[in-house]
Amino acid sequence: MRLLIVEDDAEAAAYLVKAFREAGHVADHAADGLQGYAMAEGGGYDVLVVDRMLPRLDGLSLIRSLREQNDATPALILSALAQVDDRVKGLRAGGDDYLPKPYAFSELLARVEVLSRRRAAPASEPTTYRVGDLVLDRLAHRVTRGDSEIPLQPREFRLLEYLMKHAGQVVTRTMLLENVWDYHFDPQTNVIDVHVSRLRSKVDKGFEHPMIHTIRGAGYMVRDTTR
Amino acid sequence: MTRPADIVSPGSGASQAPKRKQRFLPNLFRTTAFKLTAIYLVIFALFAGFVLGYVAWNAKRLLDDQIRSTIDAEIQGLAEQQRLGGIRRLVNIIERRSRGPGASLYLVTTPVGERLAGNVEALQPGALDRPGESEIEYSRSSDALDTPSRAIVRVFMLPGGFRLLVGRDLEERDRLGVVIRRAAGWSLLLVFVLGCFASWFVARRVLKRIDDMTDTAQTIMAGDLKGRLAISGTGDELDRLALNLNAMLDRIGELMAGMQEVSDNIAHDLKTPLTRLRNRAEEALRTAQSPDELRGALDASIDEADNLIRVFNALLMIARLETGRINDSMAELDLSEVVSGLAELYEPLAEEAGLEIVTEVTPNLRVSGNRELIGQALANLIDNALKYGKPTGDAVPVVRVAAGVVGEQIELTVADHGPGIPEADRGRVLERFVRLDQSRSKPGFGLGLSLAAGVVRLHGGLIRLEDNAPGLRVVMLLPEAPRKPVETAGEGALPASTAQANPAGLQSV
Secondary structure (H helix, E strand, O other), X not given: OEEEEXXXXXXXXXXXXXXXXXXXXXXXXXXXXXXXXXXXXXXXXXXXXXXXXXXXXXXXXXXHHHHHOOOOOOEEEEEOOOOOOHHHHHHHOOOOEEEEOOOOHHHHHHHHHHHHHHHHOOOOOOOEEEEOOEEEEOOOOEEEEOXXXXXXXXXXXXXXXXXXXXXXXXXXXXXXXXXXXXXXXXXXXXXXXXXXXXXXXXXOOOXXXXXXXXXXXXXEEEOOOOO | OOOOHHHOXXXXXXXXXXXXXXXXXXHHOOOHHHHHHHHHHHHHHHHHHHHHHHHHHHHHHHHHHHHHHHHHHHHHHHHHHHHHHHHHHHHHHHHHHHHOOOOEEEEEEOOOXXXXXXXXXXXXXXXXXXXXXXXXXXXXXXXXXOOOEEEEXXXXXXXXXXEEEEEEEOHHHHHHHHHHHHHHHHHHHHHHHHHHHHHHHHHHHHHHHHHHHHHHHHHHHOOOOOOOOOOOOOOOHHHHHHXXXXXXXXXXXXXXXXXXXXXXXXXXXXXXXXXXXXXHHHHHHHHOOOHHHHHHHHHHHHHHHHHHHHHHHHHHHHHHHHHOOOHHHOEEEEHHHHHHHHHHHHHHHHHHOOOEEEEEEOOOOEEEEOHHHHHHHHHHHHXXXXXXXXXXXXXXXXXXXXXXXXXXXXXXXXXXXXXXXOHHHOOHHHOOOOOOHHHOXXXXXXXXXXXXXXXXXXXXXXXXXXXXXXXEEEEEEEEEOOOOOOOOOOOOOOHHXXXXXXXXXXXXO
């Protein structure tokens, strides 16, 4: 995955470039908005990571300008602003995701990977997700593992659907809260963990190979470990 | 009034050093008191002039009427004499009367104008040619020819071409005119002098008090926050102003004390975890034997840092709620969906805690607000109920989450059967960083309720802590959004169904 990091703080940028490279990605760096715009326009990036406040051209304007050029490269906005409606402004400007500072790198990495995968994915969603012997039929609202059907509550179904859609990718707790519950606030406690462990007890209990894996310090991942 | 020389010098007034004695007189001309006095002066002068003019005009008319009726009476008498005794008798009578003192004038002439009798020596030329009444100049004696007097006269044609002039000197009337003019002058002068004096007095008094207030304000601005404006005790406008300003200063003082307290709290409650974080890192550095131990210490440090970030976020959010500036992101939303969704989100957590969440939600409750803020507030309350709401006795382990309409408001209730909060502490726990001793052992920062209270206030609502007998019942009252006839499409479904990888939330705007 090729990444462009537009960030004016040199230390933060160096840290991000290094961390993304360690995660196996190619990361370039632009130090201000105009440079970032020029580099992004040159194309070839899978995901843009754009700081909200940048010299010369601010992050939102950068993304807006790209969108006006019909450049749909997924963009994630990093922001130190913590206004309640800040995220909404970022998404309105054409951003695809929004992460307030300070953030955990694992959170950023998971989100960026989801964004890049979305770009590569076919335009229409498949009606069935399949991971190993776990099959989720989105139309029939049915989940089977091997020969047995797994009965799930509607919310559990959506949780598994999101995890399976991003099979092989790390999905963070915040991402689950945002995408499965549509909540963008701090739930104070590890509510998501409890939901996942419930789901896990239905999906993995009694099977030799677990499907839902906890990724330490990051989140969860659905993965077939038999292959 | 004399004006000091510095009035005319350019730059006097505003640019001058603010010493009261120096700026007093120049400023006088700019004061409201002075302007008002000037206006009153003009009005009073006009009024006095009008009254005096009216009196003078009426007095003149009255005197003229009197003079005319006297003349008429005399002419009638003389005509009677002439009818009875002819010219000769008339001349005799006139000669007799002319010798007497008084303001009456008489003159009889021959047809050619030769004087037969009378006390008029010289006349304005042609005065005798016009019969009837006129105002003329005359002289009584030959040595007064240079200074003619004025008179109202009536000329009468007698049989045989003789002419009779009867008149009355106007000196009396003219004297009255002089008296009135003098009175007018004096009264105008008096009005002016009194007006100036009053203006000076009022301006000086008022200006001095205002200057005192300005001085006090300056010392307060310079840092003496205990300073207060002086009250004269008369209860006038300036006193009222000073009272209000003092009340404002008191309020500012309270707010500053509150701020001070908050920042003390923040310092304390952020420094504690920061110190913990630092100690942990230091200890790991000193004592860790293996990479695994170091790794564990680092993990713990990151958790600690995350907690700090959450406190920061909560504090920032509360601060922003208190400035009340998120109107942009207010929208009509389905509160029932938020409440049910949250209850469902926390349900497994409740089960783990050995509690049950019971919901009583009226469907389709609409409020105007920010979905995330209301969600956060409610999440805080539910989280609190799960943390502290576990019954100690044999009460039912239930957390009741309810939403319904009460009057024109929407009532949100989160009630538990835990130990509750003593009545005396209920107001205090809404403040930042306040944690009751019983809760100190549980995780948390004491910001949840403050944040909920801030959210409710921002939405124009009310938060109440009540006794759930036993337990705590938190009631949030929010104003109901005005009902619209058009149903918003797609709101009925749970929004998460629309939430794909593309971050949702736009519909909450």
